[in-house]
Amino acid sequence: MNPKGDLIARLTALGLGTPTFDATAEGPPHERVFHVTVSAGGRALGQGEGRSKRDAERGAAEAALAALDAQEGDQSVQTQLAQPRGRWPIYAAVLEGALEAALELAPEDATLDDVREDAARLYRDLLADLGHGPEEA
Structure with a gap:
């Protein structure tokens, strides 16, 4: 186990x-x-x-x-875990890097939505790891 x-x-x-x-x-x-x-x-x-x-x-x-x-x-609990509430701060260079990484790691048959979703997850995870969570709305 x-x-x-x-x-x-x-x-x-x-x-x-x-x-x-x-x-x-x-x-x-x-x-x-x-x-x-x-x-x-x-x-x-x-x-x-x-x-x-x-x-x-x-x-x-x-x-x-x-x-x-x-x-x-x-499902509502899983949705809440996947997408924390509030507005995430925007750091253009970090977001650009997340998009580039998601595009590079995406399989050839990935859709644009798949790449966007992966980039958003990478961006959120990186900001959360750095202690920059969403701002309360």
Whole structure:
């Protein structure tokens, strides 16, 4: 069983990109406890805790998978995850790079809409990774 790999595959299939795992540690070295939050598309999906970073990441991935399983039939929840609310800031050079990357990575039979969707996802993921989420409307 590989919850982290399963989560990555699931989020990719949903078009949400690759998840990020943010870890913190507390306690003395001999009693260290790690806390991990896993996010995708600028939204937290699950949290985990463990004596090692790996165990905490596994717990966070399992929690995220359980949350996705619970919401599996609810398309509105998946839509909310895929498209965070608010208006994303526009950085022309970053957007241009996302479009170029999406076009370069697109299969030959991809439609213009497919390329636009991939470019938008790349742009959102990059901005979310840099901490520049959507502005509240």
